[in-house]
Amino acid sequence: MRVVLAEDLFLLRDGMIRLLEAYGFEIAAAVGDGPALVSALIEQRPDVAVVDVRMPPTFTDEGLRAVLEARQTVPGLPVLVLSQYVEQLYASELLADGAGAIGYLLKDRVFDSDSFVDAVRRVAGGGTVMDPEVISKLLARGARKEPLGELTDREREVLGLMAEGRSNAAIAERLVVTERAIAKHTSNIFMKLGLPESADDNRRVLAVLAYLKA
Template sequence: MRIVLAEDSVLLREGLVRLLDEAGHTVVAAVEHADAIVPAVLEHRPDVAILDVRMPPTFTDDGLRAAVRAREAVPGLAVLVLSQYVEESYARDLLADGRGGVGYLLKDRVQDLDALADAVVRVAEGGTVLDPDVVAQLLVPRRVTDPLGSLTAREREVLALMAEGRSNTAIAQRLVVSDGAVEKHVGNLLMKLDLTPSTEDHRRVLAVLAWLDGTRT
C-alpha cells in the first residue's frame, strides 16, 4: 500500500514509518501538520492516509477535520485515524458518510505490527475498523429510548464485532458458530434497525452508527 502519514511526534512518526515498511507498505509522504494532509493526499493519491487526531495548529481535532476534507477531495480514500484517547465522537464522525474505508485505532495498538498491518489492509479494502478498546468503552448502559432495544444478546455481540470491522467469517470464529448463523444474525439485526437493502448505503456502517447512537448515555 502507498501511505500518507501525518503525526506531529517525530519519534512516533519515524517509528510508524519503520513499522509500515516492515509490513511491506510504502510511506510516500510523512507530514507533521494538519494543514499539510490534504495537499499531500492530492499530490500522492495514496491508498491509505494514517493520521493523528490532535495535531498542530490547535492540537484539538485538526487531524480528524483534515481526514474528512481529504476524503471529500479524494473520493474512496481510506483513512486510519490514530488517537491516544477513547473518544466516541471521533469514531462517529469518521463513519458519518457511510462509505466505509475508515478506522479508529488507539496509539498503544501501533506497537503491535500485526494489528496495525491488519487495520491498514482492512480499511484499504473498504472495511470499518474500530479498536476493541473503543468498542469496550462504548458498551455502557443504554438510554431509555435505546434504538437497539429489540436486538437479542447474541445480535448485540455480532454488532459489537461488526464495529471492530470483523467479517462474518471472523465473527463466526470468535463466537464459535457457523458462518450461516452469523449471516442470519446480521440479517436480523439489519432488519430490526430498519436498514433495508440499498445500492447507495453501506448498511454495515449504518448499523455501527446506530449502535454508537444507542450506546450514548
C-alpha cells in the same frame, strides 16, 4: 500499497515508517501538520492514510479535521485515525458520511503489529474498524436505547464485533459458532435496523453508524 502518514512526533513517525515498510507498504508521504496532510491526501490519493489526531498548528483535533476536510473532496478516501484517546463523539463524526473506509484506533494498538497492519488493510479495502474501547463503552449503555433495544444480546455482541471491523468468519471464530449462524445474526441486525439491501460492506458500515448514534 501506498500510504500517507501524518504524525508530528519524530520518534513515532520514524517508528511507524519502519513498521509499515517492514510489512511491504510504500510511504507516499509523511507529514507533520494539518494543512500539509490535507494537501498530501488530495494530491497523493493514497490507498490508505494513517493519521494522528493531535498535530500542529493548534495541537487540538487538527488531524481529525484534516481528514474530514479531505474526505469531502475525495469521498470514501480510506483513513485510519490513531489517537492517544478515543472519543465516541469523534468516532461518530468520522462515520457520519456513511462512506466507510474509516478506522479509529488507540495508538497503543500499534504494539500488536500484525493486527494493526491487518486493520490498515481492512480500512484500505473499504472496511470500518473501531477501537474495542469505543465498542465496550457502547455495549455498556447501548442496551436501553432505540433502535438497538430491539436487538438480542447475541446480536448486539455480533454488531460490536462488526464495528471492530471483523468479518463474519472472524466473528464466528471469536464466538465459537458457525459462519452461517453469524450470517443469520447479521441479516437479522440489518432487518431490525431497517437497512436497505445493498453491498454487504456498506450495510455493515451503516449498522455500525446506527450503533454509534444510538
